[in-house]
Amino acid sequence: MLKGLAAFLLSALCVGLFIIVFGQTFPSAQLHEVGDFAANSLLIADAKHLKLLVGHYSRVGFNHPGPAFLYALAAGEIVFFDLTHSVASPFSGQIHAVALLSGFWIAAIGTLLIRMQPATRGATAAAVLTTALFVGVTAYINYQAFAGPWFPHLYYFAFAAFTVSVGALIMGRADGLVLLAVSLGFLLNGHASFLGMTGIMLACALIANTWLSFRSGSNGTRVLSRHYLASNFRTIAVALAIVVIFLIPLAIQTILHFPGPLAEYAAFGRAHKANRLVDAARFAGLFWSNGLFGILLGAAACAVLVTNDPARDNESRVAPERALSLALASATAAFVFYAVFGVDDLSLTYVGIFYYVVPALALTLLAKRFLDNVTVATAPIAVIVCVAVATFTAIRIHQPPENVSQYNDPRIPAAYTAIRTLEAGGGVAVLDLDGSADWERLWPILVGIEAYGKRQGSVPFCIAQNWQLVFTRSARCTPDEMRGPHRRFLVSAVPKEGLTGAVNVSGLFFYPRESAE
Template identity: 30%
Template sequence: MTEQRIATRRVSLDPAVFAVAAGTLFGLLLLRNPVTFGRVVYERGDFAANSVITADAKHFDLLVGNYSRLGFHHPGPAFFYVQAFGEWLLYDLLGAVPTPWNGQWVALLALNSVLLALVLSVVHSWTASRAATALCGAAMILYFATQPAILASAWMPNLYVAPFLLLLTAAASVAAGRVAHLPLLALAAGLLIHGHVSFLLFAPVLSGAAVVASLWTGRPAWRESGVAVAGAVAVLAVFALPIALNLLLHWPGDLLRYFEYDGARATPAAADVARYVLRYYASSPPLGALAAAAFLGSAAFLTRRLPAGPPRRFLTAAVCAAALATILFTGYVARAVDDLRFTYVGQFTRAIPLLLSLVCVAAAALRPGAFLSSLGRRPAQWLVTAVVIGALGVGSGAPALRKLPEHVPDMPEVMATLDRYTAGRPAVVDVTQETWPAFTALVVHGDRMGPRVCARDPWWEFMVTERYICTPDDLARGRSVRLTPTAPEGATLITPVDEAVLTAGS
């Protein structure tokens, strides 16, 4: 069979591969997190702040993303429409989960599973080997099992890992000539740009490099790619719509803040930048440097050993995508991370060593004369099955695949006490900086259980939206309370809440 016929056959993603991968990953996450359906979760902190805008998404009123600690909102609401759908379907409609947050959480677990299944489907479309794809899936599970909790987490920095892996994989596929995968590249880029302003750098550069490489090496493929280009444009249009509407309705919105996004107050030392970049490979810089060199070197070496053809072309492009992403991230750390103590900022780059791991596994499995091919078909199938089952066994017991969101178990009692104190009137809250996680919890659960909770200081609008800033009517009718880490001397205690206390205001 010629390379052209192989390429034509593999353009489409295999629905069976996608369904098995997505179902297995989703099932594994639910197995590790049975609390999604069985435990009441009353969110706090960032999770509660996200629930504030998820409520807007349920009514199709949300046009912005999650808040930034720098005082603005990230570009788009895509993740929150996913959460809103989960809350509506599983809590409002089916009553399958005990609280709204549980529905949001299940939806995010499903999103991660789908994105990772798309990655494996792209890999399979190039390798045409279910054995190699299954081994890549096993490697993926083992990788996440040894990392900090990522897949089961609903925290925004962790949610960028799966779409960034898809961005790198789809970029490699497009660069290698698979123009049909442009919509996947657009999907990953759109999700990331909606999630964080920093991806206004990473997504266009990586996507643009993939398109340029594809044009440079495969113009005939582009002549037959009208459907793929139209699909990518449609996907990008969906992601661009809320951003455009927000600019039209609230010009200039946060647009100027995005162009000014340049957190570094002073250029950090090269050693500090290197230490920051390498920490996503290992905890110490020497081990991180060794691990990074091993990942990149092994992927390049094993790919080089493959015979010329589609798999080698794709895996080579994947190595290049990982290298380019590392270069971009190094420049980003040097220029735009205002405090290198904030390690969560680069969490998404854990996708880079994972991609290199998948390249190594696929290249090793496909190499002529590899161990699998020497076993014969039936023994090889049994070995692959054993490896996958072993990986699932490790994953089913891995602490890293289990994560309970931050929450306040006694929130109903807190809200009942506050409601009695305010006699049903709005609670006008004076908030200290340290108590913001408790404040967002009060806002969300006040909306669900009563009474209304609002901030006296308009500065908190970036976190809880204008809806929960006290209006003149709130100030006139409401009852003042203070939220502080500890009760001030002589203050009347209303109730403890989370790691703070509510006391009577003046």
């Protein structure tokens, strides 16, 4: 057992280091993040002091269920920036943490695939080959998932690990329960929608497992049986304990602010009109037909039909493929449910980036089946595929991220100093934000200044009017701050007609509203 754990940890570390070396991780750059990344850094600052109980902000006005991902990013900031000084900025430390977390998920998926293979010669090579193919497909369709700290990308590998674990559960295996629990915990912490989607996937998995068990006449693999529960009691208990630990922050939030976050999520669901099923299905289809990917998927399916040899389709070979295919079907059912009831605007495709896992795994299974039909998986073949995938992946992840403009705004330190000069008599600058024009330029810069100030130990402003959750609750002006000495400003991203005396701070216009009190 210890030997297997050591091999897993070494594999995860090697994959993580590969991503750090070849990916865009900016170890020597002085980064001053803005926008969503700065908003996350505000929460990460609390996580570094073990004070964070909520997840990242949602654009609809609430925090997501839990801080698991944020604590992982905080650990990267602590290790790589605060302790070892191996990176030049805290945000680079967060990016390094994402790379190592991706390495963990990829190694965990590979380890579980090895266990799901029949205990025959070449089983390990076949599982490694499958994992490599999945990594290569991911590098093609979603290269930013490897080291991207944006939450829609962070969900990707966690959802992949959960989906593969669901496949193992359908097979009636217990050796995937710990990975299922860990990935489930991260997903439940990551986004409110996973509360429903993972439940649907688990329910579908239990139904599929029961059906397959009765069909094969094997009671030992039926999860909902006394024999299974008795045989795997310890593993099940550990998995349940892991999930409970991940849910502790949500429970504390519910107790402290009853009825808590779950009531907020339910209110959001009631507030917007459900989408039509056909529109939801069309939304899911976007992730299957994206550019060249749809052509590759069709080509792989045709190749399997042309080369298929039914004589080689023994049960030990088909069982893992069947289980994973059923897991993909359950994930699709859950995603369509999410698109119907949980997405208020189907034009926002970024909310479904994690679902790329399903067509990626489908293409992986087709490519693996094609290779199985034309050759036998051996160590040399697995090595050749791994080298080819590593080369392709290195090229893909070396591309700049699409949202790299939010990684650094060099004006932030000077803007922080400029706002500090606006303070009055030891108070803070009270800001009223102008949301009437170019809001998408105003808030990213201002939240970047806030994150920088929090790292310096002093945020030089609070927000009175037009406060939004992106700035965190601590940025909202308190009654004491409003009563104390302060100067008040209207902050706008564009010049305001009829107003004079503006102070220009990083392209934002600070208009004085009242003198110090």
